Amino acid sequence: MFTHRQVQSGINISSVLNTTTDCLRFVTQFFDVINQSGCHIYHSALLLAPQSSVVRNLYSQQILSPVLKIINGIPISWDSCTASTGVVSYHATWSPCGKFIAVYCLEIKVMDSSTLQVLSVLKPSTGYNMSRKFLIFSPDGQLLASIYMEKERGRLVVFLIYVTVLTSVPGRRYSSHIMHVFDIKTGVIVTTIKPPIFSRPFFSGNTTIILPGKYGTLYTYDALSGTCLCKDNLGHKCDGYLGFHEGSLWVSTNFRNDRESKVNIQEVQLTTTPPSLIKSFTVPSYDGLFSFSPVSSHASFVTKTKITILNVKDSRVLLQAKAAHQTYTLPGLFSSNGCFFACATKEQEIHVWKNISAKYEPWGNLQSQLPFDGFSFSPLMSSILTWGYDGVQLLELSSHPIVPSPSKPKWYQGCVNYLVACSADGAYVATAQWGKSEITVMDTLLETPQQSFNTNMQILDIKIVGNTLFVADGHRLASWHLETGELVCEDETAAITASTPHPLLVLSNDCSQIGFIDKWTIYSYAEKIVSLYDVQAQRILYSYMVWLPVVGIRFSLDGYQLLVLNCCDNASLDVLKLERGDGDLANATNMYIGDKCHSGLWPWVDLFASHGWHIRQGVHGKPEQVVDSRGDTCLWLPLSWRVKQALHIRWDGKFLVFMGDSQAGPIIIEFQQ
């Protein structure tokens, strides 16, 4: 029986509810970790759970991490992401009941909307392609229509990361568009249609699909037989299809009269042949992308900096909002019940407004964990689904206004190119952008405000030795006292600059030597020279020629090896043995490291040299597991960490430092040897 708590009266339901909700967040956040390993509940999930998590605080005694310790950076609280999975997704949609989502990746995956576990896989008959796709359920949830546009021939097709999939762009003619209609229960392809146009389809009934074309043409198909029931024409060119509800289609046409631009918005009855105009409204033209409420006559216009919502019936403006510092990227989206309106920003936030008595009040901003290309509200308005190249995620849409989150910390900006240095006790962390001159130092123990200063150098590497910060560029090596901020000394490094103005350069851990690569161009097969420079002797001790593309060099922890990471199809590592004292280098030995540290990991991974630790990659080569020299997975990162917190990762001595946008600062993990 339970150890210390017996049946009590007057239990606070809100408190139990709060605990249960926190438990749920714990499971969904770390689902893939827990699913694959029971013991990583204690090694990873509990260790990485936010500081304010009820589960973390209740079970903190159970954390089991004999070989690592998190010194800094545990998130303060749960973010809005309740579940995520790293499948590439071109489009995704909710089933009308809200229990499932269908995700279009290479095939169509039907997932449980709570866990994002794949329940079944539907396979379009023609297989793989990488172009635009749409998915839509029939109103009764029995059928799922998918349409894709095959890539154009003769063109280089790249991943369409920022495809504006929500835009109801009128159809275009391409060589091949294929629409499949699946029976969702059996996975049977009920019918395959080759429509003459590509556009976002609408189900106008449980078995009727409408494809709107650009020149006012509407194709109506029977979803069960694939027969084209009719091809109607609205009688004029239209610029956009705003929405479909209650048997009517709302379309817009921009025009310009003598004085100003206007938009003509028409409600078109589809049940007549040809379609007939019900009403027409002329409203002032606003720049930007349209969207339309499915249940009312509210329309939105979104530009990069401004959102306008108006009632098209009387042109009354219901919302005018300006972006403070962000840039809006996608058209706005109304929820299916018309209660919410949301807009995405370039900074991967979703701004939400609530319709309260025909006025749109700010509801809050949701911070996305994954970059996304599109989003949609769940049918029950409890969450928002996003999709994109990095995966799909569910963001919780609170029933209460969302508490504003603090702005992103300074180290977030441009941190892909960040350099990180950590003091031996993890107390000081210095960060700088590669090639820039500003450096930031923070004291993680005292949580003192970070200090920034200008070095007047083009920083190529930084290190902390004791309480001294070393900064190197191609010309000199300078050092500052961390506590006083005073410049300690400057050494010229003329031998380095003689050959290349900006070499790829690394400092040894004691800053007595500098390794650098001459004529450096990443992923080039041109010859390169790896050299070792002695600071005290002010001369190059050794040079070594490599023919493979080099993606990084590092000194080993003990300073007796210089490691050169090559990347071809499989990565390999040249290990240069450094014999201290006489300054000579032994011959290099080549070590194949294969999938342990694939080239795809760059720039995510540095080698934790000489102790055999490495990071195992997950989806898209993003770091997933920290593995020790015996091959044991010591730490398993949840997907949101892999993408969001791991914008830059660096081993520094016995520390692994994650540079992300965590409000708690850089995440510093100390490894025991």
Place this chain on the structure above:
Amino acid sequence: MLVLNCCCCAHGAGYRHGNRSGCLRGTRKNVLEEIEHWAKDLDAPPIFWLNGLAGTGKSTIAQTVSERMFADDCLGASFFCSRVFEDRSNLHSIFPTLAFQLAQKYPDFRSSLIPLLQSDPEVVHESLQDQMQKFLINPLSSANISTIIVIDALDECVDKDPESAILLVLGRLVSEVPGVKFFVTSRPERHIMSGFHGTLLKGITNTFILHHVEPSTINEDIHRFFKHKLSKLAQQHGGMDGWPSDKELNLLCQRAAGLFVYAVATVNFLDHHLQDPSDQLEVIMAFPESTAHEGDTELGVYTSLDSLYMSIFEKSFHKNKPKDDALVRSILSAVVMAANPLSVSAITTLMGFRHTQVQRPLELLQSLLILPEDPHHPIQPFHKSFPDFIMDSTRCSDKRFYISSDYHSELALCCLELMGKSLKKNMCSIPNYALNSEVKDLMKRIEDSGIRGALEYACRSWHKHIAGMNHRTEKVISALTCFLEEKFLFWLEVLSILGAVGNAVHALNVTVKWLTEVCLDS
């Protein structure tokens, strides 16, 4: 094959499991002959649908058909659906289970299936259409096998679609394997009817409607059944010449009203090793027929059955004190409300009773239950009409035995308390950092840890009883609080090694919903 067996097959779904008996020799002649003729006729349609109302003996016929076909070496595989088992009511278990059995029987089938499983382990997650194509159609056609596959009680699978999903797939693909025939039984439920009457299956299905058979033919069969079984009973007991009388036999047949389930339940009741069968028969005869459904034609058909059940209860527990009745109800609630059938030992552990306290009332009701000798094997109702009866207040007229939905709170409490008492950290002694898939003897560790049985049931199913509660119960809330605060992580760990973390999300979602909608509102 091991992967297939462990991951996605429904265990005990084949005809050889489950203590089912076949038809008594000499009964069901017409229907069995027609099925036999269909099976042997090369030009016959590939599908045979045996359609019959509850209690008309479909499963017994399916069992007989399976046994006979197995003897003739033409049975490929069988799947007896059952709503009391989660895996046997899951449509997605059917094709993998059939494939597993076919692979055991036909080496050519096995050699086609194994490369598929090795190259595409995700096939178990695919749609029904792809499952059937890959698990059955491709290996069957490449091995050119002629065989018969039996699917019993299709209506017991969870399928709320207007048209049966499995029939839709069957209709589309059956023509690709001309040598293979499917024998399907079900109740005439709407989604199954529309599946068989749809364009895909209409022309290729032989249908036999069991409840349209001449009443005189069925009565004859039931009469023969009674006569055979009761004579045998009389022989066993000795000194019972002339028992039962023709009058008694006719009355029993009249009460059976064409339902074989009545006949089986009656014989089970009379066949009690400690009781004299003639005394038992008198109990049944003396008990008036229920009039609860007078005028209700749909339910009226079961009045004699309800009356039989009531008389069995009356006879078994007439000496009970009120507190004993409460005990019986608790135990029966665990039998009929469990999300998956529980064994005597699991009920004992879960509910905190002594073994004899559980065993005795179940033995008294053994005519209504499949009560295995091994206390670790699950108990099942002998027929689904029994839980329907005992959980329906309009049918179970004696409130001493009626199991209301309130018993969900008792079961939820038992589950939470058992988890509170038994769950510990790392119960399977998994080494640090190991992935579940890396632990080669994980199954053995689970067996040795004591998780199986009552604790596994509690871990997997406590939330299903929370979902059945429509009122706030302080005891449950308190136990839930303790569970979340002290055992939550250990529970997650058990679900992880059982491969059921999805259950955790559903359980917590259900709990949040219950706390919000039931507890906060009240």
